[in-house]
Amino acid sequence: MNDLNAFVTRSPRELRMAFRDGSLDLTTSGLAPDYVQANLVALPAEFAFDFLLFCQRNPRPCPLVEVLEAGDTEPKSALGADLRTDLPRYRVWRNGELVEEATDARTAWRDDMVSFLIGCSFSFEAALLAANIPVRHIECSCNVPMYRTTLRCIPAGRFSGPLVVSMRPIPGPLVAAAVQISAQMPHAHGAPVHVGDAAALGIRDLGDPDYGDPVPIGDGDVPVFWACGVTPQAVVVASRVPLAITHSPGRMFITDRRNDYYTSRGLQSDLPAPH
Amino acid sequence: MNDLNAFVTRSPRELRMAFRDGSLDLTTSGLAPDYVQANLVALPAEFAFDFLLFCQRNPRPCPLVEVLEAGDTEPKSALGADLRTDLPRYRVWRNGELVEEATDARTAWRDDMVSFLIGCSFSFEAALLAANIPVRHIECSCNVPMYRTTLRCIPAGRFSGPLVVSMRPIPGPLVAAAVQISAQMPHAHGAPVHVGDAAALGIRDLGDPDYGDPVPIGDGDVPVFWACGVTPQAVVVASRVPLAITHSPGRMFITDRRNDYYTSRGLQSDLPAPH
Numbered sequence: 333m334n335d336l337n338a339f340v341t342r343s344p345r346e347l348r349m350a351f352r353d354g355s356l357d358l359t360t361s362g363l364a365p366d367y368v369q370a371n372l373v374a375l376p377a378e379f380a381f382d383f384l385l386f387c388q389r390n391p392r393p394c395p396l397v398e399v400l401e402a403g404d405t406e407p408k409s410a411l412g413a414d415l416r417t418d419l420p421r422y423r424v425w426r427n428g429e430l431v432e433e434a435t436d437a438r439t440a441w442r443d444d445m446v447s448f449l450i451g452c453s454f455s456f457e458a459a460l461l462a463a464n465i466p467v468r469h470i471e472c473s474c475n476v477p478m479y480r481t482t483l484r485c486i487p488a489g490r491f492s493g494p495l496v497v498s499m500r501p502i503p504g505p506l507v508a509a510a511v512q513i514s515a516q517m518p519h520a521h522g523a524p525v526h527v528g529d530a531a532a533l534g535i536r537d538l539g540d541p542d543y544g545d546p547v548p549i550g551d552g553d554v555p556v557f558w559a560c561g562v563t564p565q566a567v568v569v570a571s572r573v574p575l576a577i578t579h580s581p582g583r584m585f586i587t588d589r590r591n592d593y594y595t596s597r598g599l600q601s602d603l604p605a606p607h
Numbered sequence: 608m609n610d611l612n613a614f615v616t617r618s619p620r621e622l623r624m625a626f627r628d629g630s631l632d633l634t635t636s637g638l639a640p641d642y643v644q645a646n647l648v649a650l651p652a653e654f655a656f657d658f659l660l661f662c663q664r665n666p667r668p669c670p671l672v673e674v675l676e677a678g679d680t681e682p683k684s685a686l687g688a689d690l691r692t693d694l695p696r697y698r699v700w701r702n703g704e705l706v707e708e709a710t711d712a713r714t715a716w717r718d719d720m721v722s723f724l725i726g727c728s729f730s731f732e733a734a735l736l737a738a739n740i741p742v743r744h745i746e747c748s749c750n751v752p753m754y755r756t757t758l759r760c761i762p763a764g765r766f767s768g769p770l771v772v773s774m775r776p777i778p779g780p781l782v783a784a785a786v787q788i789s790a791q792m793p794h795a796h797g798a799p800v801h802v803g804d805a806a807a808l809g810i811r812d813l814g815d816p817d818y819g820d821p822v823p824i825g826d827g828d829v830p831v832f833w834a835c836g837v838t839p840q841a842v843v844v845a846s847r848v849p850l851a852i853t854h855s856p857g858r859m860f861i862t863d864r865r866n867d868y869y870t871s872r873g874l875q876s877d878l879p880a881p882h
Contacts, residue, residue, distance in 0.1 A: 381656040381721075385674055388663065399660055401764060446656075489676060 339363060344410065344586040348418040354435055357420045359582035361470075365458045368409070368519065368591055369584035370397045370449035371561040372419060373568055374437075374577040377402040380446035382489030386567065387448065389486040393495055393563035395451040395519050397587065402446050409449065409587040416441050421580035428572035437577050445577070452561050452584055453498060455520035455591045459513050465506045468547045475582065476500065477541035478560050482534030483525070485563065493567040497525060498560040499538065501553035510556060517591070526557040533557060543581075614638060619685065619861040623693040629710055632695045634857035636745075640733045643684070643794065643866055644859040645672045645724035646836040647694060648843055649712075649852040652677040655721035657764025661842065662723065664761040668770055668838035670726040670794050672862065677721050684724065684862040691716050696855035703847035712852050720852070727836050727859055728773060730795035730866045734788050740781045743822045750857065751775065752816035753835050757809030758800070760838065768842035772800060773835040774813065776828035785831060792866070801832040808832060818856075 339347070339356070344364045350356035360369055375383055380402065387394035398409050405415045416437045424432040424440040432440065453476070457467050469476045476498045483495040502510045507527060515523035530538050538555060539546045543562055549555060568576045579585060614622070614631070619639045625631035635644055650658055655677065662669035673684050680690045691712045699707040699715040707715065728751070732742050744751045751773045758770040777785045782802060790798035805813050813830060814821045818837055824830060843851045854860060 377656075381652075381659060384656060384659050384663065385676070388659065388671060388674060396663060399663060401660070 340365070344588050345412070347586055348410065348413050351420045351435070352414065352417045357435055357583070360420065360584045360586055361454055361582060364586050365454075366590055368397060368587045368589045368593070369452045369454045370587060371452055371564065372415060372447065372449060372577070372579040372585050373564055374415070374441070374445045374447045375568070375573060376442060376575055377444040377446055379490065379573050382491055383446075383448065383568070386485070386488035386491040387450070387564070389488050390563070391518070392521055392525060392559035393485065393561065395521060397449040397451050397519055397589070399449070400447040402444050405447065407447075407449060407587065409589045410585070411588070415447050415585065419579050419585050420583035423578050423580050425569055425573075425576040425578065427574055428569050433580060440575070440577055442575065448564075449585060449587070450561055450564055451519040451521060453521055453558060454584065456514045456517045458591065459517065460510060463509060463513055465502065465510050465513070468501050468550070468553070469545065472545075472547060474547065475544035477538070477545060477547050478543035478562055479530075479533070479535045480542045480566075485567065490571050490573070491567050493563070493570045495525070496543070496560045496563040496566055497533065497557040498544070499530075499541075499547070499555050499557050501547065501549040502556045503550070504552050504554050507554050507556060514558065520591075521559045521561070524556045524558050528554060530555055530557075615640075619863050620687070622861055623685065623688050626695045626710070627689065627692045632710055632858075635695065635859045635861055636729055636857060639861050640729075641865050643672060643862045643864045643868070644727045644729045645862060646727055646839065647690060647697075647722065647724060647852070647854040647860050648839055649690070649716070649720045649722045650843070650848060651717060651850055652719040652721055654765065654848050657766055658721075658723065658843070661760070661763035661766040662725070662839070664763050665838070666793070667796055667800060667834035668760065668836065670796060672724040672726050672794055672864070674724070675722040677719050680722065682722075682724060682862065684864045685860075686863070690722050690860065694854050694860050695858035698853050698855050700844055700848075700851040700853065702849055703844050708855055715850070715852055717850065723839075724860060724862070725836055725839055726794040726796060728796055728833060729859065731789045731792045733866070734792065735785060738784060738788055740777065740785050740788070743776050743825070743828070744820065747820075747822060749820035749822065751819050752813070752822050753818035753837055754805075754808070754810045755817045755841075760842065765846050765848070766842050768838070768845045770800070771818070771835045771838040771841055772808065772832040773819070774805075774816075774822075774830050774832050776822065776824040777831045778825070779827050779829050782829050782831060789833065795866075796834045796836070799831050799833050803829060805830055805832075
């Protein structure tokens with residue numbers, strides 16, 4: 333536990349180097365809490381337009397932090413990093429089947445891979461906690477519950493599938509604050525997609541999530557549902573592309589970009605730079 | 608003038624049909640003012656990923672209203688429309704050279720074209736006027752002045768180039784309102800990229816714009832600069848792609864989507880639909 337506390341104070345770069353040399357393999361929840369973490373999806377160039385179009389059409393589940401050019405493995409959001417080695421753990425998918433988990437993706441990587449870094453809910457969970465809004469699955473030290481819904485993502489080319497949501501029980505008086513805080517973080521899935529009745533999303537039993545762990549819903553808690561970063565991974569798998577490399581669940585890429593870089597469009601994070 | 612007033616009250620569909628049958632060819636400024644209008648850039652599929660990536664990286668000059676799949680010409684934002692015929696006038700570019708202006712793009716169109724609909728400032732100008740903020744070039748019945756700046760867009764693949772801005776002189780007491788109103792319309796270039804000193808953008812003489820017409824700056828007016836939809840067209844031309852089809856300046860595609868559809872992310876315009 334002393335060791336884990338030591339990890340929390342490490343910089344994104346220090347953590348990435350520890351992941352690179354294989355000395356560390358753990359979930360990144362709570363690590364470098366001020367920094368944007370990202371889901372990784374890497375695909376052969378042939379599939380890149382369709383997948384980028386899918387993300388463009390579905391920004392809630394697939395908020396793009398950065399898209400690299402074909403063959404590029406060093407993100408602008410983490411100069412000096414290498415996406416093939418600097419995550420704790422990877423999953424390699426062939427024709428929609430999981431064929432390998434590894435702490436290094438160089439063997440499976442192809443020269444024409446296009447890497448997509450997609451925002452993750454760790455960013456807004458830190459913001460909720462900072463506003464004294466309880467996050468039940470963190471209180472329980474378990475994973476957030478996630479559910480396949482009957483909402484369909486907007487298809488793009490070869491990619492289609494259902495929206496996957498995460499659920500956090502929020503005390504009724506704090507729901508409005510949770511909405512406003514997460515709405516300010518579109519890079520981390522933004523505002524909830526639904527508040528209240530799970531059946532409206534086609535979810536039969538909140539106690540039986542499709543991914544992650546069930547979480548108790550306290551008296552006065554309201555289920556609040558956010559679009560989830562599992563969506564793009566599920567969609568890529570369902571499309572049976574010949575090769576996809578993703579992060580392993582919970583083991584994200586940690587960027588050098590602070591969460592407040594994106595807090596709102598008002599910060600003009602998306603402006604061109606001077607010559 | 609009676610005729611022009613008659614056009615203003617026509618629906619987007621009625622206007623598109625008149626453009627399609629060739630009975631109407633005029634700038635679309637002021638037409639169907641409640642509806643989103645869009646710049647058109649259509650490119651062969653081979654260039655689609657790079658250009659979509661360019662738009663993703665440069666959302667101020669290139670806010671995507673819709674991207675169609677390769678070969679598709681009927682936008683979701685205007686069902687029944689045909690992008691090859693339903694704009695007033697087109698420009699056809701080969702290897703970066705303007706080779707043709709036409710009211711029908713079917714002859715130049717290729718089966719693998721990918722069409723990008725990019726937001727336009729007409730939407731926020733209507734919102735400024737509705738808030739009693741004067742728009743000087745409309746008062747003068749001339750075109751908005753536009754300038755190439757020394758800000759570089761973030762390159763993507765084969766596409767790169769300078770940011771082009773439009774300038775509107777705004778009375779000092781109304782600048783804050785103009786910022787807030789346009790910031791609520793990210794689909795129409797969003798908040799200004801710069802307020803005040805033109806030299807900071809590398810603009811030598813506001814009276815000598817690179818595109819459009821000069822506009823007088825009144826006593827107490829402050830120059831306010833917005834990212835401009837000419838940027839993507841200039842970038843496509845500079846890249847010398849073998850074929851590009853765009854709208855002719857000021858002659859936009861008129862969608863069936865109301866401006867308030869996009870007013871803010873809070874409206875959840877980007878959510879997946881039920882089964």
